[in-house]
Amino acid sequence: TTQQSLYDELGGKQTIAAIVDNFITEIQYDAEILPYFEGSDIARFRDKLEEQLCDVADGPCDYTGDTMAQVHAGMAITEHDFNLTVDLLINAMTQAGVPHRVQNKLLARLAPMRKDMLYK
Numbered sequence: 001t002t003q004q005s006l007y008d009e010l011g012g013k014q015t016i017a018a019i020v021d022n023f024i025t026e027i028q029y030d031a032e033i034l035p036y037f038e039g040s041d042i043a044r045f046r047d048k049l050e051e052q053l054c055d056v057a058d059g060p061c062d063y064t065g066d067t068m069a070q071v072h073a074g075m076a077i078t079e080h081d082f083n084l085t086v087d088l089l090i091n092a093m094t095q096a097g098v099p100h101r102v103q104n105k106l107l108a109r110l111a112p113m114r115k116d117m118l119y120k
């Protein structure tokens with residue numbers, strides 16, 4: 001049987017770009033999460049996150065950003081703020097028209113990175 005990649009299920013490059021744009025907008029409207037991004041290069045964040053989502057979904061990309069441990073070091077991200085950020089990503093995917101079943105597949109691939117980001 002032919003297996004469709006998660007990248008294709010998501011809707012490819014266009015949908016991933018929409019997810020990341022929506023996610024950035026969600027962050028901008030969230031008073032609790034926005035301060036983490038003060039002084040961040042948002043163009044780079046957009047670029048690297050698109051690349052990472054494409055890569056973990058088995059799309060035609062290789063992630064070239066820093067490791068999740070390196071990137072989030074010194075932020076002391078709490079479980080609460082982590083969960084809140086995941087909610088913002090879910091909103092971003094819903095707004096991009098990604099079905100919940102497909103959202104869950106992407107979240108499951110990101111879940112192993114969680115331990116690298118919390119309380120560092």
Ligand code: HEM
Pocket residue numbers: 033036037038039040041044045048049052064065066067071072075077081082083085086089110113117
């Ligand atoms: C779903 C979990 C998450 C994923 C997959 C993720 C992924 C990423 C990626 C790919 C980058 C860019 C890396 C680079 O520039 O090389 C990044 C940067 C960043 N992330 Fe996350 N992240 C997640 C959760 C969080 C959370 C919970 C916070 C804070 C509450 C956060 C705050 C940041 C900030 C502030 C930057 C920019 C760092 C800088 O300015 O250099 N992230 N993240």
